Amino acid sequence: MGNNVLIETKRLKKYFPVPAGFLHAVDDVNLTINKGETIGIVGESGCGKSTLGRVILRLHEATSGDVLYDGMNVNDFTDDEMRYMRQNMQIIFQDPYASLNPRMTIGQIIEEPLKLHKMYKTAEERRKRVEELMQLVGLPMRSYNQYPHEFDGGRRQRVVIARALSINPQFIVCDEPVSALDVSVQAQILNLLMELQKKMQLTYMFISHDLSVVKHISTNIGVMYLGQLIEKAPKNEIFNTPLHPYTIALLSAIPSTNVLKRNKKIILKGEITSPINPKVGCRFAARCPFATDRCHSENPVFEEARPDHFVACHRWKEVADGTLKFDL
Amino acid sequence: MENNVVLSIKNLHVHYVTADATAKAVNGIDIEVREGEALGLVGETGAGKTTTALSVMQLIPDPPGIIVDGEINFEGKNVIYNTDRENQKMRGNGIAMIFQDPMTALNPIMSVGDQLAEVVLTHEKISKAEAKKRVIDLLEIVGVKSDRYDDYPHQFSGGQKQRVVIAMSLLCNPRLLIADEPTTALDVTIQAQVLDIINKLREQYKMSMILITHDLGVVAETCDNVAIMYAGHIVEKGTVREVYLHPKHPYTRGLFDSIPKLDDDATELIPIEGAISNAADLPTGCYFHPRCKYCQEICRREQPPQQGDAHKFMCHFDLFSKEEA
Numbered sequence: 001m002g003n004n005v006l007i008e009t010k011r012l013k014k015y016f017p018v019p020a021g022f023l024h025a026v027d028d029v030n031l032t033i034n035k036g037e038t039i040g041i042v043g044e045s046g047c048g049k050s051t052l053g054r055v056i057l058r059l060h061e062a063t064s065g066d067v068l069y070d071g072m073n074v075n076d077f078t079d080d081e082m083r084y085m086r087q088n089m090q091i092i093f094q095d096p097y098a099s100l101n102p103r104m105t106i107g108q109i110i111e112e113p114l115k116l117h118k119m120y121k122t123a124e125e126r127r128k129r130v131e132e133l134m135q136l137v138g139l140p141m142r143s144y145n146q147y148p149h150e151f152d153g154g155r156r157q158r159v160v161i162a163r164a165l166s167i168n169p170q171f172i173v174c175d176e177p178v179s180a181l182d183v184s185v186q187a188q189i190l191n192l193l194m195e196l197q198k199k200m201q202l203t204y205m206f207i208s209h210d211l212s213v214v215k216h217i218s219t220n221i222g223v224m225y226l227g228q229l230i231e232k233a234p235k236n237e238i239f240n241t242p243l244h245p246y247t248i249a250l251l252s253a254i255p256s257t258n259v260l261k262r263n264k265k266i267i268l269k270g271e272i273t274s275p276i277n278p279k280v281g282c283r284f285a286a287r288c289p290f291a292t293d294r295c296h297s298e299n300p301v302f303e304e305a306r307p308d309h310f311v312a313c314h315r316w317k318e319v320a321d322g323t324l325k326f327d328l
Numbered sequence: 329m330e331n332n333v334v335l336s337i338k339n340l341h342v343h344y345v346t347a348d349a350t351a352k353a354v355n356g357i358d359i360e361v362r363e364g365e366a367l368g369l370v371g372e373t374g375a376g377k378t379t380t381a382l383s384v385m386q387l388i389p390d391p392p393g394i395i396v397d398g399e400i401n402f403e404g405k406n407v408i409y410n411t412d413r414e415n416q417k418m419r420g421n422g423i424a425m426i427f428q429d430p431m432t433a434l435n436p437i438m439s440v441g442d443q444l445a446e447v448v449l450t451h452e453k454i455s456k457a458e459a460k461k462r463v464i465d466l467l468e469i470v471g472v473k474s475d476r477y478d479d480y481p482h483q484f485s486g487g488q489k490q491r492v493v494i495a496m497s498l499l500c501n502p503r504l505l506i507a508d509e510p511t512t513a514l515d516v517t518i519q520a521q522v523l524d525i526i527n528k529l530r531e532q533y534k535m536s537m538i539l540i541t542h543d544l545g546v547v548a549e550t551c552d553n554v555a556i557m558y559a560g561h562i563v564e565k566g567t568v569r570e571v572y573l574h575p576k577h578p579y580t581r582g583l584f585d586s587i588p589k590l591d592d593d594a595t596e597l598i599p600i601e602g603a604i605s606n607a608a609d610l611p612t613g614c615y616f617h618p619r620c621k622y623c624q625e626i627c628r629r630e631q632p633p634q635q636g637d638a639h640k641f642m643c644h645f646d647l648f649s650k651e652e653a
Contacts, residue, residue: 044515045486152603182372183542187586187599209515216588216597239590253520255545257584258591259572262549265520271487272515 005068006171006203007033007056012065014048014055021277025051027227028065030302033171038197038204040218040235042211042250044272048227049207053173056205057089058082069171087117090164094176096156100148106159107144110134113166133162137192154185161192171203178213190217211254215239223247226275226283229302233309243311243319246284248326266326282314290315290324334504334536335361335384335423340398342379342388342560349608353379355560355615356398359538361504366530366537368547368568370583371557374604377540380557381506384538385425386415403503420451424497428509430489434481440492441467441477444499451500466495470525487518494525501533508540523550544587548572556580559605559615566639576641576648578620614644622647 014026025048033039041049054060056067058074067074069085077085093099100109110130113119120126131141137158148156157177164172174193178186194217196202208214214221215235222232223244231244242248249266256263270287282300285291294314302312305320318324342354354376361367369377382388384400386407400407402422410418419425427433435443441463448459464474470491481489490510497505507526511519527550530537539551547554547568554571556564556579564577575581582600602619605611611618617627622645632644 044517154603182604183544183583184372184586184600185603187597188601190588191597191599211516212588212590215590250517253516254590255516255519255523255543255549256590257544257548257572257587258589259548259569261591265524267520267524268517271485271518 004034005032006035006070007031007205008068009052009056010066010068012052012055012067013063014051014060015063018276023276024048024227024278025275026055026062027278029227029229031222031229031232033203033205035170035203036197036201037219038206038217040214040221041205041207041224042209042214042221043224045209046272046275047224048275049224050175052224053091053175053205053207057086057091057173059091083117087167088170089173090167090169090171091173091175092157092160092164092177095180096153096160097148097180099160100156102148105145105147106134106139106151109148109159110162110166113163117167119167129166130162133166136165136196137162152185153181154188157181157189158192161189161196165196165200168200169202171205173205173207175207176209177206179208179210186213193217211251223250226272226278228283228312229310230284230313231309231311233306237306237309241309241320243305243309243316244284244313245288245290245315245319245324245326248319252326282312289326290318332363333360334363334365334403335359335538336399336401337380337384338399338401340380340383340400341396342376342383343394343396344392344607345394346392351607352610353393353560353607354383355610357557357560357562359555359562361536361538363503363536364530364534365553366539366551368551368554369538369540369557370542370544370547370554372542372604374559374607375557376560376607377557378508379560381425381508381538381540384506385419385423386410387425417451420447420500420502422502423504423506424500424502426490426493426497426505426507426510428512430486430493430513431481433493434489436481439478439480440484441479444492444496447496447499462499463495466499467492469529470495470498471521487514487522490514490518490522491525494522494529498529498533498535501535503536505530505535505537506540507537509542510539511546512541512543519546526550544572544583556583559610560607561615561642562640563616563643564639564641566636570639574639574648576636576639576646577616577643578622578647579616580641581648582619614642 009029009031012026012029015022015024043049055062062075107130110133111126114126139158178189206217218235221235221238222229225246231247242251249268252266268287273286281297282295285295300312300314302310305311305316315324337359339356340354341356344351344353371377383395395408444463445459448462468474472488472491511522541547551568554568555562558579564571564580575584585598586600600619613628613630614632617623626644632642634640634642
């Protein structure tokens with residue numbers, strides 16, 4: 001461990017005030033991201049995965065807790081320092097139709113961060129860099145003077161990626177970067193992201209609800225439920241020996257294209273409960289078939305069950321040794 | 329053979345005509361759906377899936393949409409020549425549709441119970457009390473508690489709303505259900521719940537279904553047959569098992585190669601290069617040729633014929649049969 005850690009969150013919380021109280025979007029998340037890895041964050045909509053990404057980048061101020069970037073506490077930075085830090089941390093948003101200014105050309109869009117961070121002195125140098133980036137992400141040179149509306153989703157997402165890469169970041173939060181794209185185009189963008197990671201030693205936090213995509217791209221996977229990180233492990237460990245009942249149900253629910261092997265699905269009862277003023281106890285308890293009184297009254301601890309495999313469940317030991325099994 | 333066919337579409341062409349351009353959304357498709365059958369209609373954005381569904385429902389916005397050619401026979405009657413009155417009778421009773429976005433499919437200023445009862449009262453001559461009872465029964469079946477009858481749509485979560493929409497589509501026992509991306513807006517665990525409900529109800533009511541989606545996994549788990557659409561053509565059609573195990577069209581192959589598979593770690597994704605052609609400016613010859621790895625001279629010139637019997641595909645060649653044999 002030690003100096004290989006790029007980002008560490010400590011008891012990170014983000015609460016949003018709502019009329020009924022506080023919405024616990026991110027609640028007590030301890031997450032470590034190593035240099036060069038891709039951490040996939042999965043969970044249902046509303047589980048706080050996007051908010052987590054944004055709090056790490058300080059696009060939202062944390063309610064409490066710390067985000068350490070390379071050992072430095074991000075929350076302590078002044079605005080100027082933060083602007084400087086942003087050169088290292090970028091984000092790619094889900095919707096490439098909303099994240100590009102329709103009145104700027106592709107060239108201007110990719111050039112803007114370079115101007116903002118005063119990275120090159122002359123316009124020629126900037127132009128050269130923009131052309132380099134366009135080549136890197138596979139955009140033809142003639143698109144330099146085109147506008148976003150002339151592009152389809154896949155090519156727009158390439159522009160967004162070029163813009164994020166323009167200032168040589170180390171860390172990129174990819175917030176559902178391929179969800180708005182068709183599968184044939186999605187594969188192009190996933191391949192591009194993986195190729196760029198190799199080339200530029202990038203660290204990704206890859207947020208998605210599509211588990212097959214996350215499995216394909218990630219080295220580690222974290223599962224979130226109602227604002228909390230409930231399980232985290234290397235991807236094969238998560239897929240082969242999940243310990244949290246929610247993770248097990250989630251994995252079984254993925255529709256598979258394998259027509260030869262039909263897996264039985266675990267159909268959970270009920271839906272994700274409200275993240276506003278949650279009660280004490282495990283947040284999954286209301287839907288969990290194994291919940292006991294303890295689950296309803298005591299918060300489970302996020303503990304290391306196996307090397308590198310963390311889980312927050314009172315009964316993970318019984319799941320691990322096979323005493324607890326879902327009825328199929 | 330005609331007797332248990334519920335829906336048969338023949339050579340359907342639908343265009344959207346504006347002053348600037350004519351977008352050819354559907355370009356001669358044939359579909360047959362039998363009693364109790366579930367057909368998956370798969371394709372990417374702009375392939376013409378929803379236009380096909382709206383044509384069947386007689387809901388193509390006109391202008392600019394025009395059904396240029398073809399027949400849509402529902403229970404032996406060509407619905408293209410239906411009057412508005414006949415259409416209204418057909419919708420709900422005969423064919424029902426579930427739209428993609430449950431958030432916009434419900435009336436926000438009417439309680440859920442009332443808008444469901446309205447459907448029954450429109451189609452059948454029964455008392456309000458009976459209608460209410462029917463609604464409550466069906467809501468229970470899809471998993472919405474009866475005490476939510478007087479709640480408004482904004483008080484429901486996405487999954488609950490989609491259940492309400494499903495209940496609404498089933499109120500009058502339709503013979504054919506068209507579900508347009510019914511679970512795309514939902515999370516996987518909720519998606520599993522909703523698909524489970526649809527499957528059970530389909531069996532119970534012996535209903536036929538056309539499931540429109542871009543998710544090949546969802547089709548594999550709910551449908552008997554599948555039709556792959558590309559640029560307004562059905563490029564491949566057959567049983568789910570046949571098409572998934574032995575895809576014969578390069579586009580179908582490309583789709584399978586480009587999705588990450590859960591039980592297969594090592595594979596690298598092989599994307600289909602380029603993007604779907606603009607429907608207002610379709611290429612000559614095979615519509616897929618600009619993106620096809622196997623493109624030959626003839627593909628640029630001539631539209632491919634349809635090959636095969638039970639497992640049909642639209643290509644000049646039979647590229648993959650040999651390598652499998």
